[in-house]
Amino acid sequence: MEENKHVTIYDIAERLNLATSTISRALKDHHTISDKTIKKVKKTAEEMGFVPNTLAAGLRGNKTKTIGVLIPTVTQPFLSSLISGIEITAQKSDYTVIIMQSHDSYEEEVNMAKSLYSNRVSGVICSLAMETRDTAHFHQFSNNNIPLVFVDRVPKDYNTFRVVIDNFTAGYKATKHLIEQGCVRIAHITAGSELGNLYSERKRGYIEALKDHNVEIDEKLIINLNSVTYEDGVKASNALFDLDPIPDGLFAPGDILAVSAVQTAKKRGIKVPEEFKVIGFNNDPISQIIDPNLSTITHPAEKMGKAAAEIIIKNLKSSKNDDAKEITFLNTEVLARESTQK
Amino acid sequence: MEENKHVTIYDIAERLNLATSTISRALKDHHTISDKTIKKVKKTAEEMGFVPNTLAAGLRGNKTKTIGVLIPTVTQPFLSSLISGIEITAQKSDYTVIIMQSHDSYEEEVNMAKSLYSNRVSGVICSLAMETRDTAHFHQFSNNNIPLVFVDRVPKDYNTFRVVIDNFTAGYKATKHLIEQGCVRIAHITAGSELGNLYSERKRGYIEALKDHNVEIDEKLIINLNSVTYEDGVKASNALFDLDPIPDGLFAPGDILAVSAVQTAKKRGIKVPEEFKVIGFNNDPISQIIDPNLSTITHPAEKMGKAAAEIIIKNLKSSKNDDAKEITFLNTEVLARESTQK
DNA sequence: ACAATTATTGCAATCGGTTGCGTAAAAATA
DNA sequence: TATTTTTACGCAACCGATTGCAATAATTGT
Structure with a gap:
């Protein structure tokens, strides 16, 4: 096995009896280098298997x-x-x-x-x-x-x-969609993160949509999570289904949460979408796999x-x-x- | 806004009246540098906000x-x-x-x-x-x-x-599982790639399992694809369901294909798993979302x-x-x- | 034919850590 | 006290491409 050292512009320069500066410029079609030289250099570089060293260029420049x-x-x-x-x-x-x-x-x-x-x-x-x-x-x-x-x-x-x-608008749209589909007791799952305020924005959209359409805001229907895993979603869903009456709609700010809600509903014999409608968020692949297919918000x-x-x-x-x-x-x-x- | 130049070991060296070599060595606890110097250098480096330049080190070394x-x-x-x-x-x-x-x-x-x-x-x-x-x-x-x-x-x-x-063994196991679950007309989808021979290996496992368990090998039940998208899976599935009789099992070498088969089956009113059993491959998230949950092969x-x-x-x-x-x-x-x- | 341009190429410093080798100072030994 | 051994640090080359400036060669103009 050969101990091939990396080919450098010095090697090319030596072979062609040119300066490294000429090689460097020729390789990037600098206008001060003649066409013949450029061709010659490029050909030789190719033959010798030259690959520029990004580190050197990066260090210098x-x-x-x-x-x-x-x-x-x-x-x-x-x-x-x-x-x-x-x-x-x-x-x-x-x-x-x-x-x-x-x-x-x-x-x-x-x-x-x-x-x-x-x-x-x-x-x-x-x-x-x-x-x-x-x-x-x-x-x-x-x-x-x-x-x-x-x-x-x-x-x-x-x-x-x-x-x-625009998480606010997205949350608003999602909630409005549920309202238009006839929901009147719309639940929401949210998560507390202060810096990345996207969940709180979505929640704001949810609240605002309810207000605008005169749907009652019920704090019991809003569940706050620390993380947004499938398991958290199951817990949240069960909490919602333990209510009496259960909500007839859910805006989940993530498809995983939405899917967990759908599956939990199924397990408890709650029919989706007849008794319980769900809209998710993100348009993850799973949203098209689950039965029933999940309504969701696109996230480009x-x-x-x-x-x-x-x-x-x-x-x-x-x-x-x-x-x-x-x-x-x-x-x-x-x-x-x-x-x-x- | 300040035009902060990057802090280098030269800056540290100058500040402490030391050589750059000493700085360099001190920063990596070289044994020839005294503890006091090491501490001093590290402290100063910290204060000055020194971050080593990976490019320089990479170039040199x-x-x-x-x-x-x-x-x-x-x-x-x-x-x-x-x-x-x-x-x-x-x-x-x-x-x-x-x-x-x-x-x-x-x-x-x-x-x-x-x-x-x-x-x-x-x-x-x-x-x-x-x-x-x-x-x-x-x-x-x-x-x-x-x-x-x-x-x-x-x-x-x-x-x-x-x-x-071991794709061969995995294919074998998958097929054997279907046989054990009572399948006798087991279909298989494969894809033609010569270098990455994993599909052909899985197919080999499939064939071998059928042989070992005296299940008939029917070329009509083996579909060859060029790519493994969801759409390809739908086509393949439809081709299988157009057969008479349809197969009672499918080993799909990917969960996407398996899912497409399950969903196609549902659309055509074919009950999974009663009339048609499917096992996929990879244990993708979708395999746990689809209804019925997909049997599959783990891929670590x-x-x-x-x-x-x-x-x-x-x-x-x-x-x-x-x-x-x-x-x-x-x-x-x-x-x-x-x-x-x- | 000679000066003025223009076209090409070379020289050498530079980027910032790393490291072999040399040396001065301190400690250990005789 | 003289000498050997350690300890601690400095000097300077090096990695490979880039680029401002100088220099030489070719071309144009008068």
Whole structure:
């Protein structure tokens, strides 16, 4: 087995009796290099199996064409689609994507932020960990002019780019849909997270829709969770079904919760949608698998990923230090399926 | 806004009147540096907000503590769990993970392999693209002593590490389970991919199980697909249900296919599992959502990711050039749920 | 034919940690 | 006290691509 050393521009330079500066420029079609030389260099580089060393270029230029992604986990459908979107856009502009999972832990998020900084990423896309209450660990990016985009779970008071959906409107739409389908006792499950205020926004939309349509707001129908797992959903659902009378509708701010409600209802002999209508959130794959198919709110994950990546790349190209860090709102829609049919 | 330049060891050295070499060594507890100096340096580094530049270290040492992951997509549950496993293990040893999606395209896979090499990753974990028939683009890693681990969809004839399940045995088990549940006309869906021979292996297991249990092998019951999408599954299922008599069992080598079969059956009024039993593969989340719950074969994605990452890290520590590139087989099990009940 | 451009290429510093080797100072030994 | 051994730290080259500036060669203009 050969101990192939990496081929460098020095090797090419030596072979062709040229300076490394010429090689470097030729490889990127610099206008001061003659066409013949460019062709010759490229051909030789190809023959010798030259692959540029990103590290060297990054060190010298202090930029890496790398986007760091810091998210709670890659296994949630929404987040893996988000990554997919980021990756697709990044690839088009020849950017590399580094992914780190915070597992919803504040401590890990802090560490990984440092690690991304250490890797001198060109930009950062982040969806906050559940635990996170403080965003000081992102100052290192802001302070060094590294574009930072928060997605979905975003801090409220941080002057940087944000790509989100309008959770209030989405919650409003979902609830309104249930009302239109005839529900009058509409339950809601929410979760307490202060920084990423998306659940509270959805709840606000829920409340507002009830008010606007003169539907009674009953605090007993609102269940507050600390996490949004399937098991939590089952508990919440059982609590709702223990009420008398049971609610006739549920707006669950996530498809997993909605599915757990549907399945719990089935187990208890409650018919969905006849006796109990459910609308979820996210349009996860499971929403089309469950019987009855789940009505839900679309959550344009891939689009959000693309938008976030585009913001970073655009911001990197024109390095004008706009202080206008806009917030991008993407649209959501009600997907009316079987679980809310009259 | 301050134009904060990155703090370097030079800055620390200047502040403390020490050499950069001393700083560098102190920061990593080198034994030739006195405890007092180490403490002083670390304290100052902390105060000044020093974050090491990974690029510089990587360039000098020609190693980056980075694992490159090259997979078809991140959105399949199996693959996102695989990533999760890789990431968890990598993080423990302070490795960074770079993820690239080939989207099952050979051309993209070639490009991204080059990109990973360009980033001087320390090791590579790959699950091959469907399209890939040729693995020459991985030689750059093998030739340069960069550990390469193929996972799940692995080439047959490449002397490197592999982490897989025993697809033959898994197929055998799945089929045997159907036989035990009373099926006698067992259908199978397979897909033609030559390099990643996992579907053909599963099929081999299917055939062998039928033989061993004296169940007739009927070529009409075996459907060959080019891809394994939900839509393909519907087509295949319809083809099976157009037969007379229809099969009484199906071993689908993926939960998506299995689910499509269950749903197609329902639409056509065929009762699962009474008239038609189905077993899938992977234990995707949807398998527990669909009604009836899907029997399936476990596919230990996270474990495989961890195993792959461990192989790389271990191999990097002890840089002995073992020519023994072992194949790691992980275990799979039948999960008997409702869709195959007698 | 000579000056003025323009087209090409080379030189050398630079990015920021890392590390082999050398040396001065302190401690141990004779 | 003289000498050997440790201990602690500095010097400077190095990794490989990039880039401002200088320099040489080719081309154009008068």
